Amino acid sequence: MSSSVREDCLEAILALSGKDCRPVSEAEVGGAVEADTAEVMAALRTLVTGGDITREGEGYMLTPQGKKTAESVFRKHRVLECFLSEMLGMDTGAASKEACVLEHGVSDETIDRLSTYIQGPGRHRSMRRGSGHRPRHTLLDFAEGDTVEVTMIRCTGKNRRLMDLGVIPGEKIILQRKLGNNAVVVTVKGADIALSPEIASTIFAEKAA
Amino acid sequence: MKCALVGNPSVGKSLIFNQLTGLGVEVSNYPGTTVELQQGKLCYRRLPLEVVDLPGVYSLDGDSQEEELVRSYLVNEPPDRVIAVLDATRMERNLYLLLQLAEYKIPTVVVLNMIDEAMEQGLSIDQGKLSELLGIPVVETAASLGQNIDRIVPAAMHDAAVSDLSVPYTPEIEAAVRSLEKLYGAPRLAALQALQGIGHDAPLLEGAQAIATEIEARNHMAPGQIIAANRHLYARQISREVIGAREPDRHFSLDRLLTKSFPGIPILCAVLLSMLIVVFTAGSFLEGLIVDAFSTFVIEPFSALGLPPLLHALGMAALLAIVAGLGIAFPFVFIYYILLSIVEDSGYLTRAAFLADRAMHSLGLHGGAIIPMVMAFGCNVPAVMAAGQLRTTRERTIAAFLITMVPCSARTVIITGIVAAFVGLGAALSVYLIVLVLVVLTGIILARSIPGGQYGMILEMAPLRRPDATLVIKKSWQRIKEFLFIAMPLLLAGSIVLGALDYFGWVAAFSEAVSPVSEGLFGLPAEATTALLFGILRKEMAFETLAVLAGTADLAAVMSAVQLYTFAVISVLFVPCISTIAVLLKEMGAKVTTMVSAYTIALGFFVGALIHLITG
Numbered sequence: 001m002s003s004s005v006r007e008d009c010l011e012a013i014l015a016l017s018g019k020d021c022r023p024v025s026e027a028e029v030g031g032a033v034e035a036d037t038a039e040v041m042a043a044l045r046t047l048v049t050g051g052d053i054t055r056e057g058e059g060y061m062l063t064p065q066g067k068k069t070a071e072s073v074f075r076k077h078r079v080l081e082c083f084l085s086e087m088l089g090m091d092t093g094a095a096s097k098e099a100c101v102l103e104h105g106v107s108d109e110t111i112d113r114l115s116t117y118i119q120g121p122g123r124h125r126s127m128r129r130g131s132g133h134r135p136r137h138t139l140l141d142f143a144e145g146d147t148v149e150v151t152m153i154r155c156t157g158k159n160r161r162l163m164d165l166g167v168i169p170g171e172k173i174i175l176q177r178k179l180g181n182n183a184v185v186v187t188v189k190g191a192d193i194a195l196s197p198e199i200a201s202t203i204f205a206e207k208a209a
Numbered sequence: 210m211k212c213a214l215v216g217n218p219s220v221g222k223s224l225i226f227n228q229l230t231g232l233g234v235e236v237s238n239y240p241g242t243t244v245e246l247q248q249g250k251l252c253y254r255r256l257p258l259e260v261v262d263l264p265g266v267y268s269l270d271g272d273s274q275e276e277e278l279v280r281s282y283l284v285n286e287p288p289d290r291v292i293a294v295l296d297a298t299r300m301e302r303n304l305y306l307l308l309q310l311a312e313y314k315i316p317t318v319v320v321l322n323m324i325d326e327a328m329e330q331g332l333s334i335d336q337g338k339l340s341e342l343l344g345i346p347v348v349e350t351a352a353s354l355g356q357n358i359d360r361i362v363p364a365a366m367h368d369a370a371v372s373d374l375s376v377p378y379t380p381e382i383e384a385a386v387r388s389l390e391k392l393y394g395a396p397r398l399a400a401l402q403a404l405q406g407i408g409h410d411a412p413l414l415e416g417a418q419a420i421a422t423e424i425e426a427r428n429h430m431a432p433g434q435i436i437a438a439n440r441h442l443y444a445r446q447i448s449r450e451v452i453g454a455r456e457p458d459r460h461f462s463l464d465r466l467l468t469k470s471f472p473g474i475p476i477l478c479a480v481l482l483s484m485l486i487v488v489f490t491a492g493s494f495l496e497g498l499i500v501d502a503f504s505t506f507v508i509e510p511f512s513a514l515g516l517p518p519l520l521h522a523l524g525m526a527a528l529l530a531i532v533a534g535l536g537i538a539f540p541f542v543f544i545y546y547i548l549l550s551i552v553e554d555s556g557y558l559t560r561a562a563f564l565a566d567r568a569m570h571s572l573g574l575h576g577g578a579i580i581p582m583v584m585a586f587g588c589n590v591p592a593v594m595a596a597g598q599l600r601t602t603r604e605r606t607i608a609a610f611l612i613t614m615v616p617c618s619a620r621t622v623i624i625t626g627i628v629a630a631f632v633g634l635g636a637a638l639s640v641y642l643i644v645l646v647l648v649v650l651t652g653i654i655l656a657r658s659i660p661g662g663q664y665g666m667i668l669e670m671a672p673l674r675r676p677d678a679t680l681v682i683k684k685s686w687q688r689i690k691e692f693l694f695i696a697m698p699l700l701l702a703g704s705i706v707l708g709a710l711d712y713f714g715w716v717a718a719f720s721e722a723v724s725p726v727s728e729g730l731f732g733l734p735a736e737a738t739t740a741l742l743f744g745i746l747r748k749e750m751a752f753e754t755l756a757v758l759a760g761t762a763d764l765a766a767v768m769s770a771v772q773l774y775t776f777a778v779i780s781v782l783f784v785p786c787i788s789t790i791a792v793l794l795k796e797m798g799a800k801v802t803t804m805v806s807a808y809t810i811a812l813g814f815f816v817g818a819l820i821h822l823i824t825g
Binding site for chain 2: 072075076078079080082083086087158159160161162163164165166168169170171176177179180181183185188189190191192193194195196197198199200
């Protein structure tokens with residue numbers, strides 16, 4: 001939580017200090033950041049300790065390191081803002097506010113609210129399924145010859161090839177062969193794919209109707 | 210004009226390339242990788258045309274070496290035309306790649322290959338509809354029968370078009386792409402790639418990452434997954450529109466046998482064993498013919514010339530090197546490569562990988578690693594290169610150790626030329642057995658001692674097909690070329706240097722110096738140890754050097770059976786040859802190379818000493 005306030009403070013100092021890099025006072029930062037004064041004060045203290053900002057008389061200045069972080073936060077903010085307005089058709093002001101929260105990791109409530117709002121009727125069926133119920137069976141729980149529908153895949157990042165071969169949620173595959181050590185052959189989109197046991201166990205499925 | 214062939218693995222791309230270009234093919238490594246690119250030239254109506262065969266890939270957004278290569282090739286040096294080869298029997302998955310390809314906006318022609326197999330399976334494909342949907346011309350071919358291959362180039366030259374096909378992505382992906390286009394001025398393709406973390410534009414990647422995190426938080430699915438799902442869905446829609454009804458396909462009765470533990474594993478062992486036996490017997494037979502012919506027609510006339518002693522010694526050394534290299538190694542290496550190409554092209558190797566998965570797991574590898582391991586029987590150099598593509602350092606290290614222990618054809622020459630020829634076939638096979646046991650033990654120990662997770666295999670089993678004879682010969686020829694043009698000169702030069710050293714009495718001095726060690730530790734004559742040392746240059750040189758030093762090709766006259774056996778075992782086990790060391794250094798780094806070298810030296814000497822101890 002406090003990290004988001006810290007990032008907001010950095011961004012505020014970057015925005016307020018302007019071209020001539022004047023020091024920004026506590027009051028100014030507090031006015032720009034939507035948080036309790038106490039929180040802002042704490043965040044500023046941490047930033048000073050962390051070497052992101054320095055105290056200059058009545059105000060604060062960004063160090064080179066702090067400037068880098070602030071600019072990165074600013075860019076992230078901008079791109080998220082654009083993304084949201086593209087997607088929601090929101091007016092820029094509202095999107096900007098939303099993005100302000102989003103950029104630090106959104107609260108669950110916001111996600112839910114946004115998701116319900118965004119989810120149109122045309123969305124792919126399998127995508128909604130990922131979140132809700134936990135699938136219980138992996139490929140290894142089925143017998144040779146079974147046709148199953150993939151419900152979820154764990155750690156897809158590690159096994160991008162699975163995705164490219166067509167093993168994705170919603171896909172119907174046939175368990176062609178299962179050896180004693182649980183190495184399997186599955187038929188996906190007409191092709192036979194051999195999988196090691198540890199890969200097969202990341203694929204969750206349910207029996208296809 | 211430059212054309213690139215793009216397609217999934219085993220769609221018949223190489224066969225088409227081969228039929229388009231004929232001979233005159235140039236194989237090069239793509240800069241910075243070990244993936245080979247084949248380039249050929251041809252003339253079409255007096256216009257020179259360059260054809261590049263890109264490696265087979267499943268996706269253009271993947272992270273394998275091949276996929277990265279194809280992607281960077283298409284971006285950095287875009288060809289004028291793309292010939293997209295599709296497997297008609299696996300339409301949907303092939304369209305998935307084509308949809309990605311369409312995003313590169315290069316004029317393309319689609320080659321719908323294996324149309325004969327598709328018809329056999331009762332698949333009917335509406336070619337006109339496909340062409341209309343894709344907005345690019347489609348040529349139906351059956352490369353294995355040579356059908357319609359002549360239509361590819363004209364279609365590519367005159368009709369190729371940029372497809373206006375565009376995958377309908379989910380609103381979030383589209384919004385993300387639009388944002389990146391707007392804020393960074395990135396083209397659509399770059400934006401899509403950046404969302405999946407691909408590209409070199411740091412600010413764009415940073416922005417894309419921020420959005421990607423956001424998308425993943427909402428969907429519990431990374432943009433890459435959503436994009437892939439969208440493409441698969443669209444590919445399915447297209448293929449449903451063009452493919453008529455098909456009967457369920459129940460044709461792989463042979464596969465049923467091959468992939469079952471029984472009789473699959475006995476068949477696998479039989480295949481590997483018979484490969485070795487064929488190499489043994491056919492190789493020795495050819496070797497005999499060549500050596501005889503060589504002695505009658507070259508060596509005897511040369512001896513009769515009565516040249517001055519120095520010239521005679523050097524000439525003799527050179528001739529012996531040629532006999533050893535050409536006349537001995539050539540039959541073995543070439544026959545092995547032909548067998549390997551047949552096994553590879555028939556699709557059997559992927560079944561072998563599946564069956565071997567379990568055994569390879571206990572060595573800390575997975576079934577996919579059997580391909581470099583089997584390749585190593587031919588030559589360790591391409592095998593180490595192939596192993597460089599394994600995913601983790603742990604796998605690569607283990608594979609490096611095991612591969613360099615596998616007896617390559619140069620070592621097969623030692624085993625057959627020394628043990629099989631002078632001791633017996635059983636003894637020769639026992640050398641293989643010793644090596645096999647040591648490979649397994651080494652693998653088990655390494656798997657337990659090197660920390661790190663175990664990764665699995667995801668391998669498409671290529672359909673079983675009759676290998677194309679021309680392609681097999683061509684592939685084997687390309688593999689043997691490395692041996693002929695790189696190893697032979699080394700062998701020749703080394704042999705002449707050795708002949709000179711011998712002439713001036715330096716070899717004798719060296720032999721005298723090592724003789725206590727050699728005789729005491731291994732019970733070998735001193736010149737055998739000298740020969741071992743030269744074996745580092747090129748493995749079969751140990752054999753050839755021994756022949757030079759002993760002054761005769763009939764080794765049984767100068768050494769006992771046990772001595773020959775010990776010599777062979779040590780030279781098979783210890784230190785990879787110089788070219789393997791070089792490629793290890795490049796692929797695996799200095800640390801692994803040093804470890805592998807030290808380990809194999811220790812192992813070779815230890816086993817050698819042990820045999821001497823036992824046989825007393």
